[in-house]
Amino acid sequence: MRTIIYLIRKEFIQIFRDKFIGKAIFAVPIVQMLVLVPAVTFEIKNVRLCVIDRDMTTESRGLINQLEGSPFFKVKFSTFSEQEANDLLYRDKCDLVLHIPSGFGKETGKGGSGRILVSVNAINAVNAQLSWAYLMGVLRDYNLNIIAENAGARAINSIPQIEVRNRYWYNEMLNYKHYMLPGILGILILAIGFILAGLNLVREKEKGTIEQINVTPVRKYQFITAKMVPFLIIGLVDLAIGLIIGKLTFNIPFEGSIALLFMCSAIFMIGLLGVALWLSTLSGTQQQYMFSAFLFIIIFILMSGVFTPADSMPLWAQKINLINPAAYIMRINRMIMLKGSTFSDISRDIYALIIIATAFTLLAVNRYRKTA
Amino acid sequence: MKRFLGFVKKEFLHIFRDFRTMIIIFLIPAAEILLFGYIVTTDLKNAPVSFLDLSRDEITRELSDKICSSGFFIRSQDLMNYNDIDKELRKNKIKAVIVFEKEFGRRLVSEGKAVMNIIADGSEPNMASLVTNYIAAITADYNGTLLKAKGPGNILVQPEVRMFYNPSLKGHYMFVPGVITIILTLVCALMTSITITREKELGTMEVLLVSPLKPVQIIVGKVLPYFILSVADAVLILLLSWAVFSLPVKGSIIFLLAEMMLYILLSLSIGIMISTIAKNMQQAIFMTLVGMLLPVILLSGFIFPLENMPKVYDWFSAIFPPRYFIVVIKNIMIKGTGFMYVWKETLILMLFTAAAIVVSIRNFRIRLE
Numbered sequence: 001m002r003t004i005i006y007l008i009r010k011e012f013i014q015i016f017r018d019k020f021i022g023k024a025i026f027a028v029p030i031v032q033m034l035v036l037v038p039a040v041t042f043e044i045k046n047v048r049l050c051v052i053d054r055d056m057t058t059e060s061r062g063l064i065n066q067l068e069g070s071p072f073f074k075v076k077f078s079t080f081s082e083q084e085a086n087d088l089l090y091r092d093k094c095d096l097v098l099h100i101p102s103g104f105g106k107e108t109g110k111g112g113s114g115r116i117l118v119s120v121n122a123i124n125a126v127n128a129q130l131s132w133a134y135l136m137g138v139l140r141d142y143n144l145n146i147i148a149e150n151a152g153a154r155a156i157n158s159i160p161q162i163e164v165r166n167r168y169w170y171n172e173m174l175n176y177k178h179y180m181l182p183g184i185l186g187i188l189i190l191a192i193g194f195i196l197a198g199l200n201l202v203r204e205k206e207k208g209t210i211e212q213i214n215v216t217p218v219r220k221y222q223f224i225t226a227k228m229v230p231f232l233i234i235g236l237v238d239l240a241i242g243l244i245i246g247k248l249t250f251n252i253p254f255e256g257s258i259a260l261l262f263m264c265s266a267i268f269m270i271g272l273l274g275v276a277l278w279l280s281t282l283s284g285t286q287q288q289y290m291f292s293a294f295l296f297i298i299i300f301i302l303m304s305g306v307f308t309p310a311d312s313m314p315l316w317a318q319k320i321n322l323i324n325p326a327a328y329i330m331r332i333n334r335m336i337m338l339k340g341s342t343f344s345d346i347s348r349d350i351y352a353l354i355i356i357a358t359a360f361t362l363l364a365v366n367r368y369r370k371t372a
Numbered sequence: 373m374k375r376f377l378g379f380v381k382k383e384f385l386h387i388f389r390d391f392r393t394m395i396i397i398f399l400i401p402a403a404e405i406l407l408f409g410y411i412v413t414t415d416l417k418n419a420p421v422s423f424l425d426l427s428r429d430e431i432t433r434e435l436s437d438k439i440c441s442s443g444f445f446i447r448s449q450d451l452m453n454y455n456d457i458d459k460e461l462r463k464n465k466i467k468a469v470i471v472f473e474k475e476f477g478r479r480l481v482s483e484g485k486a487v488m489n490i491i492a493d494g495s496e497p498n499m500a501s502l503v504t505n506y507i508a509a510i511t512a513d514y515n516g517t518l519l520k521a522k523g524p525g526n527i528l529v530q531p532e533v534r535m536f537y538n539p540s541l542k543g544h545y546m547f548v549p550g551v552i553t554i555i556l557t558l559v560c561a562l563m564t565s566i567t568i569t570r571e572k573e574l575g576t577m578e579v580l581l582v583s584p585l586k587p588v589q590i591i592v593g594k595v596l597p598y599f600i601l602s603v604a605d606a607v608l609i610l611l612l613s614w615a616v617f618s619l620p621v622k623g624s625i626i627f628l629l630a631e632m633m634l635y636i637l638l639s640l641s642i643g644i645m646i647s648t649i650a651k652n653m654q655q656a657i658f659m660t661l662v663g664m665l666l667p668v669i670l671l672s673g674f675i676f677p678l679e680n681m682p683k684v685y686d687w688f689s690a691i692f693p694p695r696y697f698i699v700v701i702k703n704i705m706i707k708g709t710g711f712m713y714v715w716k717e718t719l720i721l722m723l724f725t726a727a728a729i730v731v732s733i734r735n736f737r738i739r740l741e
Binding site for chain 2: 187188
C-alpha cells in the first residue's frame with residue numbers, strides 16, 4: 001500500500017510540474033463548458049421565409065400573417081418571381097419558400113381546398129423536418145379557423161376532434177442547456193483522462209524511464225493503479241468544478257443524489273483509464289498512442305448518444321454499445337441529474353459499468369510487461 | 373534544394389516507418405463515415421412508448437394501434453395508473469406515455485371532443501419534441517378520417533412540399549462535409565504539431581537547428597509529406613462517401629480538391645503554430661485534441677446547426693476556420709455552386725492560412741532554451 005502511495009505522489013509531481021498541463025486540465029473544461037453549452041441546440045428560431053404571394057387576397061394575407069405571428073417564422077423576402085425565390089434559397093438567404101398561387105383565396109373562400117407550394121432547403125435534414133413540422137402546425141390552426149368561419153361556431157362542435165395536449169416532464173421548457181451540460185461534462189472528463197493517462201505511460205516508455213520502475217520490486221498492479229489514481233482524482237475534481245459552474249451559471253437542476261453521481265463517474269473513469277492504459281501498453285510511441293486514442297475517443301463519443309439518440313441506432317450497434325463506457329455514463333448523468341433516478345433505477349447500468357471497468361483494468365495489468 | 377529534398381525524404385521515412393500510425397490515420401475517416409452512415413442518426417425510429425388507457429374502448433385501441441404501426445414507435449408495457457408514469461420514465465425504459473382520459477370514446481362520439489395527453493421525457497429535448505410532434509401528426513391524421521366520415525367540403529389548405537437539394541432528407545448531406553472538416557482539422561493539426569514537438573522532446577531538434585537548413589525549409593519540409601498524406605485522406609473520404617452512400621460531388625471535383633488543399637494547408641499551419649508554443653508532445657496533443665475536438669464538432673455546425681445558436685456565436689465563430697470551410701464544401705458538394713458563391717469564404721481561409729504561416733515562422737525559435 002505504501003508503495004502505491006509513493007508512486008501516486010510521484011505521478012502527481014510529474015503532472016503538475018508541467019505548468020501548462022497543470023493549469024489546462026482545469027481551465028480547458030471550464031472555458032469549454034461556458035462557451036459550448038449555450039451554443040448547442042436543435043431548437044429552431046427564425047426560420048427565414050420567402051413569400052411569393054400571387055394571390056393577394058385577404059385569405060393569402062391572413063395565412064402570411066398567421067405565419068409571421070408564430071415565433072418560429074420570419075418573413076425575410078417577398079417577391080413575385082419564382083426564379084428570384086429559388087435563387088435566394090440557393091444562396092442560403094432563406095430556408096423556406098412559400099408559394100401561394102393565384103386562386104388560393106377563391107378556393108378556400110368557397111370551402112374548397114387551396115393549394116400552396118412549399119420549398120424547403122433540406123441540406124440539413126433535421127432542420128428541414130422541424131421547420132416543416134412547425135409549418136404544418138401553423139397550417140392546422142389556420143385550417144381550423146377557416147372551418148370555423150365557413151361553418152360557424154356551432155358546426156365545429158359537431159365535428160369530433162381529439163385534442164392532443166402534451167407535457168414535458170423533468171425539463172418543462174425543453175431547455176437544451178440542461179440536456180447538454182451533463183453530456184459535455186462527460187466528454188471533457190473522458191477526453192482529459194483518456195489522453196493524459198495513456199500518454200503518461202507511453203511517454204515513460206518512449207523516454208526509457210519505465211526501465212527504472214521495471215527494475216524495482218513494484219508489482220504490475222501497483223504500477224497500473226498508480227497510473228490510474230491521479231487521473232481518476234483529476235477527473236472527479238473536474239466533474240465537481242463543472243457541476244458547480246453548471247449550477248451557478250446555467251442554474252441546471254440536480255434532482256438526484258450527488259454521491260451516486262460521483263460513484264458512477266468514478267467507476268466510469270476506472271473503466272476508461274483501463275482502456276487508455278491497455279491501449280498505451282500496446283503502443284510504442286506517443287504518436288502511435290495519440291492516433292489510436294483519437295480513433296477510440298471519436299467512436300466512444302459518437303456512439304454514446306450524447307449528441308444523437310442512442311436508441312435510434314441499429315440493434316447490432318446497440319450491442320456494441322454494451323462495452324462502451326461512455327454510453328453508460330451519458331445516460332446515467334442525465335438520469336441522475338435531470339430525472340432524479342435512484343440506485344435501483346440504474347442498478348443494471350452500474351453493474352455493467354463495474355464489469356467493464358474490471359475487465360479493462362485487468363486487461364491493462366495483464367498486458368503491461370515488466371520485461372523489455 | 374538538394375539539402376531540402378534530403379530533409380523531406382527523412383520525413384517520409386519517419387512516416388512510413390511507423391506503419392501503424394499511418395494505418396490509423398486512414399482508419400479514422402473510414403470509421404467516422406461508417407459510424408455516421410450506418411449507426412448515428414437523428415431520426416426517430418422504434419422509440420418505446422407506453423399507454424395509460426383509462427378508457428379501454430374501440431377508439432383508443434384503434435388510435436394506439438395506429439401510433440404503434442407507424443414504425444416510429446414500439447409499444448412498451450401498458451401502464452395501470454398515474455404513479456407508474458414517473459417510475460417508468462425514470463428508468464429510461466420509455467420516451468413518452470400517452471394517456472387516454474376516462475370514457476375517451478364515449479366523449480368523442482357524444483361531446484365531439486376527447487383529450488389525449490402526451491407526457492414526454494423532457495430530459496432529452498430533441499427526442500421529446502420529435503415524439504410529441506409525430507404522435508400529434510398521427511392523431512391529426514386520425515382526426516382527418518373522422519372529419520371525412522362527417523361528409524365532404526371540409527378539405528382545407530393542402531400544402532405541397534419540395535425538399536430542395538436533399539429530397540429524401542438524408543443525413544449524409546450534413547455529415548460528410550462535417551466528417552471531412554473534423555478529420556482535416558484535427559488530424560492535420562495533430563500530425564504537424566506532434567512531429568515538431570517530438571523532435572524537440574527527443575532532442576533531435578538540436579541536430580536540425582545546427583544544420584544549414586533555414587527555419588522556413590524545416591517548416592516546409594515538415595509540412596510537405598503530411599500535406600500529401602492529408603490529401604490522400606481527403607480523397608479517401610470522398611471515395612468512401614461516394615461508394616457507400618453514392619453521394620456525388622455536384623460541383624467541380626478539381627475545385628473541391630483545390631479548396632480542400634487550401635484547408636489542409638491551413639490546418640497544418642495551425643499545427644505548426646501550436647508546436648511553436650508547446651514545449652512537448654503532451655502539451656501539443658492537449659492543445660489540439662482536448663482544446664479543439666469539442667469546438668470543432670460543435671461549432672462547425674454539422675450536428676447542431678449554426679443558425680440555431682444564439683447571436684453571440686456568430687461573432688464568436690467568426691475566428692473559427694472550420695465554419696468557413698464547411699460552407700465552402702457544402703456549396704460545392706451538394707449544391708454544386710461555383711467559385712462566385714464561395715469566393716468570400718475562400719479569401720478568408722487564405723488570410724487565415726497566411727496569418728498562421730507568418731506567425732509560425734516568426735515564432736519558430738532557432739535557439740534552444
